[in-house]
Amino acid sequence: MAACLFTRRNFLSRVGWLAAFGTFGGLTAASGRYLFPNVLYEPPAEFKIAPPEEYPEGVTFVSAKRIFVIRQQNLIRVVSGVCTHIGCTVRWSEERNRFECPCHGSFFDENGAVTAGPAGKPLPWYGVSVAADGRLIVDEHKIVPFRQALTV
Amino acid sequence: MAVNTIRNALFENRFWKSAVRGVPPVSKWLRDKIFGLGLINLSLFIILNVTGILLMFYYVPYTDKAYNVIKDFQFAVSFGAVFRNMHRWSAYAMIVFVFLHMSRVFYMAEYREPREFNWVIGWVLFLCTLVGALTGYLLPWDQKAYWGMTIMSNVMASVPVIGEKLKFVVLGGDEIGQSALTRAYDIHVKVMPLIMGFLIAVHVIRGRTDDLLASPQMRGDAAGSAWSDIIKRELAKFFLILIIIMGASILFGAPLEEEANPSVTPVPAKAPWFFLGLQELLSWGTPFWGAIVVPNAVLLFAFLVPYIERGKTGSGVWFHPSRRLQNILFTALVTVAIGLIIIGAFFRGPGWRFYWPWQPWPLH
Numbered sequence A: 001m002a003a004c005l006f007t008r009r010n011f012l013s014r015v016g017w018l019a020a021f022g023t024f025g026g027l028t029a030a031s032g033r034y035l036f037p038n039v040l041y042e043p044p045a046e047f048k049i050a051p052p053e054e055y056p057e058g059v060t061f062v063s064a065k066r067i068f069v070i071r072q073q074n075l076i077r078v079v080s081g082v083c084t085h086i087g088c089t090v091r092w093s094e095e096r097n098r099f100e101c102p103c104h105g106s107f108f109d110e111n112g113a114v115t116a117g118p119a120g121k122p123l124p125w126y127g128v129s130v131a132a133d134g135r136l137i138v139d140e141h142k143i144v145p146f147r148q149a150l151t152v
Numbered sequence B: 001m002a003v004n005t006i007r008n009a010l011f012e013n014r015f016w017k018s019a020v021r022g023v024p025p026v027s028k029w030l031r032d033k034i035f036g037l038g039l040i041n042l043s044l045f046i047i048l049n050v051t052g053i054l055l056m057f058y059y060v061p062y063t064d065k066a067y068n069v070i071k072d073f074q075f076a077v078s079f080g081a082v083f084r085n086m087h088r089w090s091a092y093a094m095i096v097f098v099f100l101h102m103s104r105v106f107y108m109a110e111y112r113e114p115r116e117f118n119w120v121i122g123w124v125l126f127l128c129t130l131v132g133a134l135t136g137y138l139l140p141w142d143q144k145a146y147w148g149m150t151i152m153s154n155v156m157a158s159v160p161v162i163g164e165k166l167k168f169v170v171l172g173g174d175e176i177g178q179s180a181l182t183r184a185y186d187i188h189v190k191v192m193p194l195i196m197g198f199l200i201a202v203h204v205i206r207g208r209t210d211d212l213l214a215s216p217q218m219r220g221d222a223a224g225s226a227w228s229d230i231i232k233r234e235l236a237k238f239f240l241i242l243i244i245i246m247g248a249s250i251l252f253g254a255p256l257e258e259e260a261n262p263s264v265t266p267v268p269a270k271a272p273w274f275f276l277g278l279q280e281l282l283s284w285g286t287p288f289w290g291a292i293v294v295p296n297a298v299l300l301f302a303f304l305v306p307y308i309e310r311g312k313t314g315s316g317v318w319f320h321p322s323r324r325l326q327n328i329l330f331t332a333l334v335t336v337a338i339g340l341i342i343i344g345a346f347f348r349g350p351g352w353r354f355y356w357p358w359q360p361w362p363l364h
Helices: A008-034 B002-010 B038-056 B066-075 B080-109 B116-140 B143-157 B163-173 B180-215 B228-250 B273-282 B285-310 B323-344
Strands: A046-048 A059-062 A067-072 A077-080 A091-093 A099-101 A107-109 A113-115 A125-129 A136-144
Touching: A046 B002, A059 A091, A059 B143, A077 A136, A077 B285, A136 B038, B038 B080, B038 B180, B038 B228, B080 B116, B080 B228, B080 B273, B116 B143, B116 B273, B143 B163, B143 B180, B143 B273, B163 B180, B273 B285, B273 B323
Parallel strands: none
Antiparallel strands: A046 A136, A059 A067, A067 A077, A077 A125, A091 A099, A099 A107, A107 A113, A125 A136
16 A cells, blocks of 8 residues: 555545634635625616706806716816816816815816815716717716717 | 722722822812713713714715705704704714813823723724714715815825725725715714724723722722712712713704715815814824824824823822923923824815904905
8 A cells, every 4th residue: 555645634624624724714815805885776877967058158067977967069078077186076266267175275276287285186077978869978987088078 | 981980989098199299289279189081981982872873873974865864964854953963963072072081191100001002902992082083073974074084095195105005995897986985974874883892891881990900999999879979970960971071962953965976075175173273283294104104103103192191190180290391291292193183174265274263365
């Protein structure tokens, strides 16, 4: 009989420990993964807003979506209203021609670029298109440069 | 904590008196007073648990119902407002008293061997207190709660590499909604009380054994009627604290704003007061430095203090002269931390600009 690597006791003991640690490790990893949801019941990142003709010249805040729709004659752009510093909703100041964050005093010019305050990134411009029913579609996953506007 | 009172009650000649001899005390009255701060914290923890359980009989963690329940506490549930106020005020008091307890231990250099590990447990308890207070802050689902949590979640997101994942797992999604409320509730009513209850037990028992290790001569005369005396003293203190908290809760209502509204940021949006120092720090630069590097450096230092500072003299008395440097450093740190909170709370208006407390804010 060939030399035995394990005695039976030894082998069973190892299998036992392996099973114990495997189970424990597996459950730990599983509970870690468990905490990250796969399905989110959140509002979609791509959504419809009103048709373009309902937005007047200038800056309009769409409060339900925290975005600004900006119309310059026949050009339409959509910019995020969420401050890139810490997530407060910025407001448009007509007289100073800039977006102002009420939390930490970050300012963004009309192109979304940071002009003052602790914010590190500019306000992102979202891709916007027109749906078949004539309403605007905003896609928050699609970040576009400022010069890319929708012509209506 | 209980240990301190036991020490007071049992040992007329406090064990460190011999070490103190020959050193001119800063003040005869203060010299080695310990104020039973730990017991105050334990009492507050008990009050928090009891009132918390009472609140849970009505509260539901649903974004569309939570706020109404809080309104019911104010107007419809008998004594609901009192219990809610007691819960809120004891939580705030606990933050303050845990901090005072920690400061007391530092100024008396009682974190040294063999108490290093208990100091670390104490710090973990301090952090747990803050996490408990923060998760509780979200539950009323009012404007303060929603925007306070917005600020805190984005602070987490600014952690390098894992930040976004961290925010995602804490909120249970990309934005503050039902999942975030459910998780905050779970952490608030179960995770934190469990961990803290366990750690407090370890903290108290270790405190006692560490006392014995530090001074073997303490052993011996714990027999006889002393025990019931201690119980009476501790119980009397507990009732005093209970009376104060109840009195405060009848007189002062806990804050509650309008229901959470993601599209309207209050001006200015402020974090919970105990994190206002962090927010003030954040307004000076990117979250990476203000929220991550500076606080974590302070935290790490706090944890390691008993392992770094290896002095032998000056334990057991306030402001021992041989510890001038340590005390000055600690006082400076504490002053900055409290100063930041005060600036954030009273000197910041719209746009986080500087305003004197009596200066009116411009209306938009």
